[in-house]
Amino acid sequence: MTLDHNQEGLVVGVIGAGAMGRGIAQVAAMGGCAVKLYDANGDSSLEALAQINGLLTRAADKGRMSAEEAEAAVARIDIIGDMGDFSPCDVVVEAVIEDIDIKRQVFAALEGIVRADAVLATNTSSLSVTTIAAQCANPERVAGLHFFNPVPVMKLVEVVAGVRTAPWVTEFLTGLGARMGRVPVNVADVPGFLVNQVGRGYTIEAAHMLSENIAEPVDFDRIMRDAAGFRMGPFELLDLTALDVTHPATEAIYGQHFHEPRYRPSSMMKTRMDAGLLGRKTKQGYYLYDEGAQQIPEETAAPRYDGRPVWVSTAAPKDGATLNALVETLGGKLEASARPSAEALILVTPLGKDATATAIEQDLDAGRTVAVDMLCGLDRRRTLMTTPITRPEFAAAAHGLLASDGTPATLIRDSVGFPSQRIIAMIVNIGCAIAQSGAASPEDIDKAVQLGLNYPYGPFGFGDTYGAAKILAILEAMHGLTGDPRYRPTPWLRRRAQLGVSLLTEES
Numbered sequence: 001m002t003l004d005h006n007q008e009g010l011v012v013g014v015i016g017a018g019a020m021g022r023g024i025a026q027v028a029a030m031g032g033c034a035v036k037l038y039d040a041n042g043d044s045s046l047e048a049l050a051q052i053n054g055l056l057t058r059a060a061d062k063g064r065m066s067a068e069e070a071e072a073a074v075a076r077i078d079i080i081g082d083m084g085d086f087s088p089c090d091v092v093v094e095a096v097i098e099d100i101d102i103k104r105q106v107f108a109a110l111e112g113i114v115r116a117d118a119v120l121a122t123n124t125s126s127l128s129v130t131t132i133a134a135q136c137a138n139p140e141r142v143a144g145l146h147f148f149n150p151v152p153v154m155k156l157v158e159v160v161a162g163v164r165t166a167p168w169v170t171e172f173l174t175g176l177g178a179r180m181g182r183v184p185v186n187v188a189d190v191p192g193f194l195v196n197q198v199g200r201g202y203t204i205e206a207a208h209m210l211s212e213n214i215a216e217p218v219d220f221d222r223i224m225r226d227a228a229g230f231r232m233g234p235f236e237l238l239d240l241t242a243l244d245v246t247h248p249a250t251e252a253i254y255g256q257h258f259h260e261p262r263y264r265p266s267s268m269m270k271t272r273m274d275a276g277l278l279g280r281k282t283k284q285g286y287y288l289y290d291e292g293a294q295q296i297p298e299e300t301a302a303p304r305y306d307g308r309p310v311w312v313s314t315a316a317p318k319d320g321a322t323l324n325a326l327v328e329t330l331g332g333k334l335e336a337s338a339r340p341s342a343e344a345l346i347l348v349t350p351l352g353k354d355a356t357a358t359a360i361e362q363d364l365d366a367g368r369t370v371a372v373d374m375l376c377g378l379d380r381r382r383t384l385m386t387t388p389i390t391r392p393e394f395a396a397a398a399h400g401l402l403a404s405d406g407t408p409a410t411l412i413r414d415s416v417g418f419p420s421q422r423i424i425a426m427i428v429n430i431g432c433a434i435a436q437s438g439a440a441s442p443e444d445i446d447k448a449v450q451l452g453l454n455y456p457y458g459p460f461g462f463g464d465t466y467g468a469a470k471i472l473a474i475l476e477a478m479h480g481l482t483g484d485p486r487y488r489p490t491p492w493l494r495r496r497a498q499l500g501v502s503l504l505t506e507e508s
Contacts, residue, residue: 005175013092021095022048023151027180029073038080045079091119121145126252129162129189140166156451157182162189185444191256195452201426206234207266215412217286226381228420229456235286239279247273261486302403303396309333311340312347319349319374349374352477354414355387370398373418382409416481425474431459432492442504460503468497
């Protein structure tokens with residue numbers, strides 16, 4: 001094929017002038033393409049053009065582009081009132097409602113309008129590109145071009161190859177995405193593509209933990225923001241995206257993966273969705289919202305450390321030594337004996353295990369045992385876990401001591417794995433599953449997750465930062481204690497952890 005994404009006068013058609021369609025039209029015009037924008041509702045197209053004009057005018061006013069560049073970009077957008085006007089297009093991007101029958105109707109109509117070498121792309125986020133293309137006469141020219149909302153702000157675009165998509169089509173769309181100022185990543189046509197698959201590890205694992213009554217939504221959010229470095233906590237994010245968007249997407253990914261346990265939805269999310277507790281847009285979700293402002297419960301002040309002796313387990317020598325040093329720095333009365341005295345507060349540092357299992361394995365008094373999460377360090381927030389029979393005075397002593405330097409500490413109930421351990425391990429494992437399937441390269445997976453989800457690392461970055469062996473240990477412990485197959489480690493992760501190499505290491 002001779003179609004070149006850099007050619008002068010490249011014509012890009014966009015069907016649908018909603019939030020996604022108008023964003024795609026804007027970045028295409030800013031990339032120097034002539035744009036034909038169509039919506040069945042003509043008023044939507046006119047509103048879209050007015051909005052784009054306003055956005056680019058403000059960008060010019062702020063010095064992000066010249067006034068001439070803004071005017072030229074707007075001038076490149078042509079509002080059309082009939083799909084037949086797509087006939088000169090080199091590529092048409094569909095951005096209509098997520099309904100497979102409607103999308104198929106659109107593509108069937110386009111095939112009778114555009115020339116034989118024109119590319120047809122879908123912006124679907126949850127439907128199979130292969131299925132959309134299946135009824136087309138030329139499915140080899142159909143691919144996915146999945147942008148993220150808001151398109152002008154989010155730099156990522158997923159270029160999705162259906163089973164019958166020709167290589168030249170994805171090469172063209174990859175170049176076109178770059179011309180539009182996006183960062184393209186290539187992915188095979190798998191449910192959820194890259195970003196939506198990995199995102200399940202964050203929000204859905206948090207929802208499962210909430211269902212286990214381990215802590216409150218604000219506790220999880222504080223832990224994942226402060227300790228693990230995420231920009232938003234999982235429940236803040238669920239409120240922002242809205243449960244009536246997130247839960248159906250989760251059900252779709254779960255069903256399309258033939259009920260792969262890693263993507264299992266939370267029944268609690270469906271219940272809350274049915275109750276209308278959708279998040280910001282209904283002013284009530286996991287938080288309340290007053291005139292758009294999130295109402296965050298005030299964090300309870302930590303109690304004072306009462307001076308009782310403290311014994312730190314060295315079953316995990318490195319973590320034990322680190323915690324020992326902190327306790328000493330904070331003025332705790334450390335016991336250096338091999339076993340704790342009868343009155344000592346007992347601190348343990350499990351990976352993937354609950355405080356109860358850890359106390360029993362180490363033959364410790366569970367009534368005096370408190371577990372401390374060491375995975376993400378102790379500098380920004382400390383997470384403490386009690387057993388079901390930890391006596392209140394020992395929990396208070398641990399909380400008071402470990403928060404005595406002003407670093408916040410969160411006390412949670414017994415859990416197989418701390419929140420940061422469970423969520424990070426799930427993100428890593430899902431990323432490894434995608435790489436193992438060959439759907440995308442490890443580098444593209446990491447790039448997509450960081451750009452599309454704003455995580456501090458991609459799955460492999462998390463694994464290499466915290467150690468593949470630790471991630472494997474967390475998953476194996478959780479799998480062994482719960483029997484839940486969603487925690488089973490992937491062979492990709494296991495092999496690299498055992499070999500001591502980077503998770504980015506591909507097969508030779």
